[in-house]
Amino acid sequence: MSLDDLRKRVDELDENIIKLLAERLSTAEAIGREKAAGAAPTLDAGRERQVIDRAISLAADAGMTAAEAAEIYERIIKLARERQSVSAAFQGEPGAYSEAAALAFFGPRAVTRSCESLEAVFAEVESGRVQYGMIPIENSIEGSISRSYDLMLEHSLMVSGEHHLRVNHCLIGNPGATLDGIRRVYSHPQALGQCGHFLRQLKFELQPTYDTAGAVKLIKEQGVCDAAAVASERAAAIYGMKILARDIMDNPQNFTRFFALARCDAPPSGNDKTSVVFAVKHRPGALYEFLRILAERKINLTKIESRPTRKKAWEYNFYLDFDGHREDESFKAALPALEDQTLFIKILGSYPRARAEGK
Numbered sequence: 001m002s003l004d005d006l007r008k009r010v011d012e013l014d015e016n017i018i019k020l021l022a023e024r025l026s027t028a029e030a031i032g033r034e035k036a037a038g039a040a041p042t043l044d045a046g047r048e049r050q051v052i053d054r055a056i057s058l059a060a061d062a063g064m065t066a067a068e069a070a071e072i073y074e075r076i077i078k079l080a081r082e083r084q085s086v087s088a089a090f091q092g093e094p095g096a097y098s099e100a101a102a103l104a105f106f107g108p109r110a111v112t113r114s115c116e117s118l119e120a121v122f123a124e125v126e127s128g129r130v131q132y133g134m135i136p137i138e139n140s141i142e143g144s145i146s147r148s149y150d151l152m153l154e155h156s157l158m159v160s161g162e163h164h165l166r167v168n169h170c171l172i173g174n175p176g177a178t179l180d181g182i183r184r185v186y187s188h189p190q191a192l193g194q195c196g197h198f199l200r201q202l203k204f205e206l207q208p209t210y211d212t213a214g215a216v217k218l219i220k221e222q223g224v225c226d227a228a229a230v231a232s233e234r235a236a237a238i239y240g241m242k243i244l245a246r247d248i249m250d251n252p253q254n255f256t257r258f259f260a261l262a263r264c265d266a267p268p269s270g271n272d273k274t275s276v277v278f279a280v281k282h283r284p285g286a287l288y289e290f291l292r293i294l295a296e297r298k299i300n301l302t303k304i305e306s307r308p309t310r311k312k313a314w315e316y317n318f319y320l321d322f323d324g325h326r327e328d329e330s331f332k333a334a335l336p337a338l339e340d341q342t343l344f345i346k347i348l349g350s351y352p353r354a355r356a357e358g359k
């Protein structure tokens with residue numbers, strides 16, 4: 001065939017490919033509507049793996065390499081996900097890090113809903129007004145976010161995904177402000193804590209607020225030039241404010257881990273984690289016994305942390321994450337023995353493992 005003929009053939013093939021791709025995306029969109037109506041969780045990493053593996057094996061028969069098929073299908077699935085408009089509530093004003101985490105996790109077309117408190121995030125998901133709630137769970141510098149842990153214990157929502165967000169704080173002021181003129185700095189206590197060195201050095205008066213983007217909104221409303229906020233570059237852009245200093249964190253390796261909460265957790269994907277909370281019985285070696293049962297089944301722990309029960313002084317609940325899904329045989333077999341060591345054990349959910357930056 002001549003070059004012209006070959007190019008004509010490519011054009012014909014592209015016409016068919018585009019029609020098929022358009023139909024494939026609109027079918028995925030229809031699946032998304034069914035899932036949002038309650039048929040299944042919207043995110044399903046296990047199903048994605050199946051679709052990609054099937055494409056790889058079909059490609060082999062058709063004369064394409066596995067790498068080519070995987071690259072194309074990963075892209076298709078990403079676009080299909082974006083068509084399945086997911087809704088997620090977060091705590092804070094638009095521009096909050098939790099909103100950035102939701103958009104990074106669910107894709108830029110996700111519909112986000114700002115809530116005043118973490119309690120309101122739980123209520124939005126429980127009522128079905130949104131599918132997911134994105135809550136911060138721990139920070140690599142400041143540690144766990146205790147309110148999130150306490151609420152997960154009180155509510156029946158489940159963890160269906162995790163996301164690690166790199167947090168880069170800026171000092172943000174009104175357009176007329178300069179660094180020299182700043183006296184007061186507003187932000188969430190966690191963010192103020194993460195920038196302690198910079199803020200102390202400049203001897204600012206610190207004013208805790210309920211979220212980072214909310215602090216930017218506040219100083220915008222005040223219209224003053226002697227106050228600034230600690231928040232993200234994205235928050236500065238949303239409110240049309242000026243960045244007075246960038247990367248002001250004590251440690252540039254600043255990451256926050258978020259949980260995507262939903263009414264059910266995620267089906268097995270083949271690379272999962274599970275979070276549980278429990279209290280051990282008051283007898284010597286009970287925690288040791290609990291951990292021994294997991295070790296015996298070769299269940300790998302990724303995190304353990306104790307928190308006061310908030311009911312009785314000096315009594316603690318343990319929050320534990322391990323590799324694997326709650327439907328894995330190894331965990332199901334261990335569960336009765338684990339229950340034997342505990343006053344209660346609550347499975348917070350199983351979810352696909354996120355790639356942890358900064359590790």
Ligand SMILES: O=C(O)C(=O)C[C@]1(C(=O)O)C=C[C@@H](O)C=C1
Pocket residue numbers: 028031032042043044045047048051076077080081084
């Ligand atoms: O099969 C589904 O559950 C779909 O939503 C469809 C589809 C796909 O396009 O193949 C899209 C997104 C999912 O995460 C997995 C698969």
